[in-house]
Amino acid sequence: MARTTGSHSDITGPKVREAALRLFAQNGFAAVSMRAIASEVGVQAGALYNYTPDKQTLLFNLLCTHMEQLLAAFTDDTSLAPVDRLRRFVDFHIRFHADRPDEVFISYMELRNLSPENFSAVEALRRQYEDRLQAILQSGADAGEFDIADTKIATLAVIAMLTGVNTWFRVGGRLSLDQVIAQYWDMVRKSVMSG
Amino acid sequence: MARTTGSHSDITGPKVREAALRLFAQNGFAAVSMRAIASEVGVQAGALYNYTPDKQTLLFNLLCTHMEQLLAAFTDDTSLAPVDRLRRFVDFHIRFHADRPDEVFISYMELRNLSPENFSAVEALRRQYEDRLQAILQSGADAGEFDIADTKIATLAVIAMLTGVNTWFRVGGRLSLDQVIAQYWDMVRKSVMSG
DNA sequence: GTCTATAGAGAGATAGAC
DNA sequence: GTCTATCTCTCTATAGAC
Known part of the structure; x- marks a missing residue:
């Protein structure tokens, strides 16, 4: 019993x-x-x-753990061509986020409910992740393979577009995740490629 | 006195x-x-x-008014070429949303605090707005000017990307709104254009 | 139309028994 | 480690005076 x-x-x-x-x-x-x-x-x-110790710390630990797992899960491979590094990022980002809809949702919605110190800590982790994509875009721009006016803006634009998948994608829906990734990759690739 | x-x-x-x-x-x-x-x-x-009558209705009226103003403010011009209709949409969307950061923020963050009936009403308005962009993308795809696998997904991808501007853009920052719009338009245009 | 006062419910967090 | 009980505070919404 x-x-x-x-x-x-x-x-x-x-x-x-x-x-x-x-x-x-x-x-x-x-x-x-x-x-x-x-x-x-x-x-x-x-x-x-x-x-x-309190409700606030509970939220902070959830957001922190999510961001740390995100950073730990993505490993860039700088020996690849920029376009291939970008393709790996797009594939990773969509898959990782599609697997964790609740974590992603609160990471965007509940930031303002963090205390100022906790907010700064989570923001720093998010910034680290953004920097990894920016490094990829910068390498492609430096090599002349990408045509990007401002890599910081392009970074934010691409991440916003990819993370948007979570607002509508559902397993078992009209399209498989592979089909979704294929179309987003096509759009991202074209959006940064030089003519 | x-x-x-x-x-x-x-x-x-x-x-x-x-x-x-x-x-x-x-x-x-x-x-x-x-x-x-x-x-x-x-x-x-x-x-x-x-x-x-209550707090819930106050929120609903704010969201409803915002969506109605959004729909009233954008007028498509179907006599233009698809690429020009798309350019006008991108310019309009970024400007309209940059002017109303608070309205945009609560429109995304507080949807779940609406009662089911109120949520449905706001969602219907949002859907109307998305349909206008989808019509533009579809016209370009039909004309062979755009290369888009699925216009519904492309619609959501473009809107997510454009609305993302609001999370970081501040008047008086490093870039003017015109510069921001120029780069987003470049990325959106390339992402849907055929070879 | 606005005020004061309050009903009634529910919140976060703690104390001490087991 | 979990329980019950409770302290203290705040909330939405209403009633009735002015």
Whole structure:
């Protein structure tokens, strides 16, 4: 017979983060109460404070972990031609984000609910990721293979376009992820290529 | 000497909407109290209910008004060549959105705080706007001037890219709006053009 | 039309028993 | 580690005076 009280730190901890992630993505950070998270996990509200000092830190850890996994998952290969490095980035970005819709959603929607210090930390990680794409675009521009007026703007334009996939793509929809990636790659490639 | 009580419906009404818009954009719908809005306007919380039946309707009216103004402001000209219609759309979209950062922000961030019926109404308006761009892309594809695998995806990709300008553009920054529009137009044009 | 006052619900976080 | 109970605060919305 299952206990209803006792030690469960190794399973409850992850469950708290999973429940918070899902509820924050669904209803928004401010609209989700600690009681709602606890209810999803199957504990009382007070028990959550064994796993996070407060609600703010819970959000910060979710966003930070997501950005760190993003940075860890993408490895550029500078020995490739710029166009191939760009193709790898596009493929990676769409796949990685399509796999984690909740993480991506709160990473864009809940930034303003971070304390100023926590916001700066997450922004720094995001900036690191953007810099990797900018380096690829700059290498192609330097080699004369790309025609880009301003690589920083092009970086932001491409990332906005690719991340937009998450607002509408659903597995089992009209198009497969491979088809989606193929079209986005075609558009991105043409948008930066020199005539 | 100014009265502190009395009739001010013609000035208080707009002030309520302006204050709500600014505060919702800054702090998020769920995080903004009716007291905070009232304080910004210079009245007590109870007085707000002369202008809106509730907080939800206040948000809905802001989003609805924005989408209706967007639809009213853009007029396509089907007598032009597809590439010129597209150029006009890109120019219009970036300018219109750059002028209304708060409206654009809440239109993307606060959709989930709408009631289901209100959400459907706003979504229908957004869909109308997307359809106008899709019609342009389709006309160019039909004429063989554009090379687009799927015009619906291309529509969403272009809009995501263009709307992304709002996340970083600031008047008085490194680049003028005209320079920004020039580069985005270059990228959009190339991304849909055939060989 | 605006005020003051308040009803009624729900929030984040903590204390102490087990 | 989890529970129950609770402190303290804030919220939306309404009622009735002016």
